[in-house]
Amino acid sequence: MRASEPESPRQEGGEQHLDDLLVRxxxxxxAAFEAVYDTLAGPVYGLILRVVRDPAQSEEVSQEVLxxxxxxxxxxDPAKGTAATWVLTIAHRRAVDRVRSAAAATARxxxxxxxxxxxxxxxxxxxxxxxxxxxxxxxxxxxxxxRESIALAYYGGYSYRQVGERLGTALSTIKxxxxxxxIRMRDCLGVS
Amino acid sequence: xxxxxxxxxxxxGVYALDALDTAAEVTRFERHLNRCxxxxxxxxxxxETATRMAMAVAQQPPPTxxxxxxxxxxxxxxxxxxxxxxxxxxxxPRRTLxxxxxxxxxALGLAAAITLAVVLVNTNSQLSQTQQQLSQAQQELxxxxxxxxxxxxxxxxxxxxxxxxxxxxxxxxxxxxxxxxVVKSAAKRQLVVTASGLPPLTAGKVYQxxxxxxxxxxxxxxxxxxxxxxxxxxxxxxxxxxxxxxxITLEPRGGTVQPTVAPFVGIPAS
Numbered sequence: 316m317r318a319s320e321p322e323s324p325r326q327e328g329g330e331q332h333l334d335d336l337l338v339r340x341x342x343x344x345x346a347a348f349e350a351v352y353d354t355l356a357g358p359v360y361g362l363i364l365r366v367v368r369d370p371a372q373s374e375e376v377s378q379e380v381l382x383x384x385x386x387x388x389x390x391x392d393p394a395k396g397t398a399a400t401w402v403l404t405i406a407h408r409r410a411v412d413r414v415r416s417a418a419a420a421t422a423r424x425x426x427x428x429x430x431x432x433x434x435x436x437x438x439x440x441x442x443x444x445x446x447x448x449x450x451x452x453x454x455x456x457x458x459x460x461x462r463e464s465i466a467l468a469y470y471g472g473y474s475y476r477q478v479g480e481r482l483g484t485a486l487s488t489i490k491x492x493x494x495x496x497x498i499r500m501r502d503c504l505g506v507s
Numbered sequence: 508x509x510x511x512x513x514x515x516x517x518x519x520g521v522y523a524l525d526a527l528d529t530a531a532e533v534t535r536f537e538r539h540l541n542r543c544x545x546x547x548x549x550x551x552x553x554x555e556t557a558t559r560m561a562m563a564v565a566q567q568p569p570p571t572x573x574x575x576x577x578x579x580x581x582x583x584x585x586x587x588x589x590x591x592x593x594x595x596x597x598x599x600p601r602r603t604l605x606x607x608x609x610x611x612x613x614a615l616g617l618a619a620a621i622t623l624a625v626v627l628v629n630t631n632s633q634l635s636q637t638q639q640q641l642s643q644a645q646q647e648l649x650x651x652x653x654x655x656x657x658x659x660x661x662x663x664x665x666x667x668x669x670x671x672x673x674x675x676x677x678x679x680x681x682x683x684x685x686x687x688x689v690v691k692s693a694a695k696r697q698l699v700v701t702a703s704g705l706p707p708l709t710a711g712k713v714y715q716x717x718x719x720x721x722x723x724x725x726x727x728x729x730x731x732x733x734x735x736x737x738x739x740x741x742x743x744x745x746x747x748x749x750x751x752x753x754x755i756t757l758e759p760r761g762g763t764v765q766p767t768v769a770p771f772v773g774i775p776a777s
Contacts, residue, residue: 346652494520
């Protein structure tokens with residue numbers, strides 16, 4: 316049985332395990348999908364909620380994303396990235412699609428005006444988990460403009476043109492800020 | 508506005524965060540990506556980075572979501588791995604069987620065809636019964652698999668603590684007999700407990716596990732310890748804090764919120 320194999324001392328065990336599960340999902344294994352759900356539903360919903368900001372709509376988008384992961388699991392290629400990234404990339408794209416249309420964006424701005432959600436407040440990202448703490452530390456290691464641009468683009472779902480408009484900064488500057496910031500984040504988090 | 512190629516290269520970050528403005532921009536960048544190995548590697552690293560940022564904002568989804576997704580999953584067909592698979596999937600025997608049977612029926616004459624039809628109806632009703640049984644068995648199998656996966660995950664986590672670079676092992680005799688062994692990893696803030704030779708439990712009593720905080724901190728219950736043939740565990744305990752002591756007490760059946768007696772064994776947990 317697989318479970319009795321010794322785990323490699325370097326602990327990528329969790330991620331490796333999730334990759335294997337998603338490969339099993341691609342073969343129609345519903346039990347494996349439930350395990351994937353239990354690991355990733357929280358990050359999927361949390362990320363979508365941050366971008367979309369409306370809980371009801373976020374639940375709807377999350378449902379679409381998780382079903383999409385089930386339906387198209389055969390397209391996941393472990394050689395090209397982790398299972399978590401594969402699912403969360405779908406989640407972020409769907410969330411962004413939901414808010415990018417002009418009407419949706421206006422509605423979202425109004426909602427933000429009505430309900431003060433501290434969505435751009437990096438300090439609000441604090442969570443108990445060690446992972447979250449590390450991410451926060453790394454975000455704090457960025458320059459203020461880098462942090463602001465990345466938070467608006469990723470957590471806010473804004474396009475880089477919109478980020479430029481909000482910050483009154485040239486497009487070419489936003490572009491390099493986001494890239495430089497991500498390089499720094501990547502190295503700080505030890506992503507290979 | 509035509510962008511220069513090296514200009515395209517600096518778009519890796521924007522692209523990885525889904526922050527390009529238009530579909531046309533995405534298409535143009537992806538064309539560049541096909542020719543640029545460096546960019547592909549960079550985008551991959553940025554996406555993994557973004558994943559960590561997503562993990563950091565995880566939130567408990569509404570409880571209704573799980574049931575809704577699972578119901579969708581149960582009735583949604585998956586996209587096959589490749590076109591090759593799609594072609595195979597379409598070649599189901601049922602599609603070709605019926606016309607052939609019909610042709611055979613015509614050749615055999617009406618009486619033979621009626622006999623054949625009766626046989627088919629009977630077979631179909633048996634088939635549907637068998638399918639129901641099969642579907643029930645599949646559900647049971649799926650549940651068993653889920654339990655197995657949970658057990659595997661648990662075991663993997665336990666092995667990860669045992670093989671952690673900073674793992675240390677402490678073994679101690681208890682005041683009521685038997686030995687308790689703890690493998691702990693400070694980096695993971697986890698420990699794995701096993702015990703042997705603990706006295707058999709008298710009726711109405713349980714062994715309960717605790718993390719006892721440093722003075723001023725709380726005592727947290729870590730669940731009950733089952734005993735099989737004098738052996739217990741391995742049990743994984745997470746969220747160990749600096750200064751915690753691990754302990755086991757004898758408590759009334761069902762366990763208690765806070766220990767009612769002093770632990771019969773105590774081992775530094777951090």
